[in-house]
Amino acid sequence: MATLAYPSASTARSPVASGSRLQSIDALRGLVMVIMLLDHVRETWFLYMPVGDPVDARTIMPALFFTRITSTLCAPIFVALTGLSAYLYGQRHSPAETSGFLLSRGAFLVLLELTLVNFSWRAELVPQFVFLQVIWAIGLCMIILAALIHLPARVILLLGIALVAGHNLLDGIVFLPDHPLFEPWAIIHERSQIELAGTVIKFNYPVLPWIGVICLGWSAGGWFSKLTTGERRRILLATGTGMIVGFLILRALNIYGDAPWFVVPGEPVRTVMSFLALTKYPPSLLFLLPTLGIGLILLAAFERANDSRLTHWLSVMGGAPMFFYLFHLYLLRVLYLTARAIWGTNHGDIFGVDSLCWVWVWYLGLIVPLYFPTRWFSNLKKRRKDIWWLKYL
Template sequence: MTSVADGFLRTERVARATPAAASRLTSIDALRGLVMLIMLLDHLRETWFLYVPLSDPVDARTLMPALFFTRITSTLCAPVFVALTGLSAYLYGQKHTPAETSSFLVKRGLFLVLLEVTLVNFSWRAEIVPHFVFLQVIWAIGLCMIALAGLVHLPQRAILALGLAIVCGHNLLDGIVLPPESPFYVPWAIVHQRSALEAFGTTIKFNYPVLAWIGVICLGWSVGPWFSQLAPDERRRRLLLLGSGMIVAFVLLRALNLYGDKPWFVVSGDALRTVMSFLALTKYPPSLLFLLPTLGLGALLLAGFERLEGARVSHWLSVLGGAPMFFYLFHLYLLRVLYLSAMAIWGPNHGSIFGVSSLAWVWLWYAALIVPLYFPTRWFSNLKKRRKDISWLKYL
């Protein structure tokens, strides 16, 4: 852990530095845009393939392999997006006072929480009076930003140490499971235990307990000095070392089968399902072994986009990453309109819901929607850049 901390903070030894915080980094937006596109695939699966019962979306024993690997593709999204939120907050803080940074994080966090319980929840079920309220990734990011608003006043090393302690140690709390009658049931559900609550005829599901995600946003903040003080070549080198090290650490810890997630198992005579078991990791809340490969791959991709600075694909993805909340809301409502249209035309064909007959259709829909989603997002991204006088645009 000491060597990791030194790697994060030893920026004064680099001879050449670049004021990266002075302008928006294309590599960060490009990576954010990539994970938004990956997220689209998972939400298409949830729209058109929801009739396939999934008690566990990564059940290596029963899930068909194509659906399993389609699902785990999306596991990259939440960890990378939360880490980039912390990194972007650090860069924002380089141009603002700590008080201004805290104020922005609190306002942005409260805005995201409000979006989750209103527009985001409505997009999933289109119910005026909701029977279910899902507190998911936008809710978690909002609470993480509010937590970070207080933590930014701590020394950089303290934030890094806290992030490492949470990410590496939060699985020690897995054995603490509180019953609904406990007075601490709801606070613990918000913090660590994935649970549900019945209130006024509505089921509130705490799908994204925030403790581990607070650790991730702290680590994202802690890597910020690499982007404000280091030369690009040195930054890429460190990102490659960090990403490779996290993936190696995942493989070693997973092979030991001692800590960090539920045990994996060997399926006799079925090498593919054995591999699936090795890769089946807990997302709710994210385990240490879930976060190591996803954040590691995110670091490697970020290094790749640093090298692709100026390339056309990097520019296209950065357009999506430059207006992430617009893309998020727009694609959710587009998918809801498409689903309701299919229900109106063909009616339910799998019980009470409509679904496509093959997972291949999900991938075809995915390929067909990327371009139609790109152009509205580009328009809004350009609007944000052009209309700096409209203060609320920065929250989208």
């Protein structure tokens, strides 16, 4: 913990260049975006097969279960990288400038969630439903981090640990819709919904544990500004491995951190599925331990393979994350509407493919085509520093 908050002077031998992006961070962000694409393809072509939270290990088909949990890496890693990137931004700017950027960037993300992101899923000018999801959560976390960065580094670290490890203690607090705290609690901790002017607003990403994640990401920034690459890689591996081991022990004990898992007699695969079925909305302690742990290990791997072609390719994708996010959502929407216009609806009032294999075919077929426009925009950002608003994408 002390190393995380205050890297010692003896280890501060090779600071990261203050004006350059870290390819390993962009590569991990790019990998997360590629994985995220799989889940959004599933939600486009396989929506008629509902997936609950946590996933019901007794009823869901295993292939769909493991397709779904693959994407659970995305939100925790992306939020943590947001905090880490904010720290590195702060190494090149004053605290006031950093707070200002976090505040404006966060407000921009909240606006995007309410407008372009929601429109991409339903294409309704006057929506009946508004889903506040990961972009909303990241935006709120950035706004809150704008204030928190003025606290001592150790306080931010301890706050992050307390929120991630302790928020499940609040699970028993539930407010009824007529209670004055119902709406604030829906935003902070309990996944719920409200109705406002005829529109149902669903808070899918209660923000409290995500604030903890972004604080931990910020606190890890010292590893990248103070340590050599070798030292940083060892700490990333050790911390990530420790988080996964901690998850395995705590989950096996079945006493805290998520809904209990169970043994399915005669079906070992479903028993494993139950062990891995973790709550994402909001993310439980047991959900965050392995996902963030895997993220740290992957980041260490990209640090080692910094010159590889795969790392470079993924770093291009991760260099323009918001562009990729919006572009792929609208591309999927156009493809879906085109398919429905050609073949009509075949699962109630929606169109869907009949096999999960086709979800994977669509997914693999879209990765390369999405790379080229993202590369174009990433290069545009590098060339046109005079266009100030490009940094928001």
